[in-house]
Amino acid sequence: ASTRIEMRNPDPSCNPYLAIAVMLKAGLDGIKKRISPPAAVNQNIYALSPEEKAVLGIRSLPGSLMEALEELKHDEVIKCALGKHAYSRFVEAKQLEWDDYRTKVTPWEIEQYLTKF
Template identity: 40%
Template structure:
């Protein structure tokens, strides 16, 4: 966390102004206008973001970086094979 903050300072990254409004009540357009980005919506998206982060690779080291990616990819692969309660509720009645 400290390393990423220092990276932002070193590279003069823009920061957003703190927002005291309920983000869940804002429209996508309003959040975008304020420069608020969404967090990854799935483990798959988080893995993609992590795998493309040179900073994370530098911070945790190449070996741990690779091990984390492998572990999370296995977790995602296992998750994809599961049938969720939502899927059962949604699709089982129409079969």
């Protein structure tokens, strides 16, 4: 049996250099700390109930950019991988992006609420 890994670009809109730097740092951190991967789940996780996911140790990803930024604040591996300057500029840019997004009124909101109230 051979040992291999598969690395996929997490998002086509991301900076591939920063993404690869963070993935490499996370992988090396896992090796250094001897972190074992979780057991394989051979089920359709989208069909599982929240209780079944909890039993299997499956956590949901952040549901919004703001939730992702909150998680990022606690991730020392990513801070180290990006360096202080790039990390702080990245967080600043994403905070501005979130602020811009959350203050926009969408056509769905207008249709859903304006005519009802």
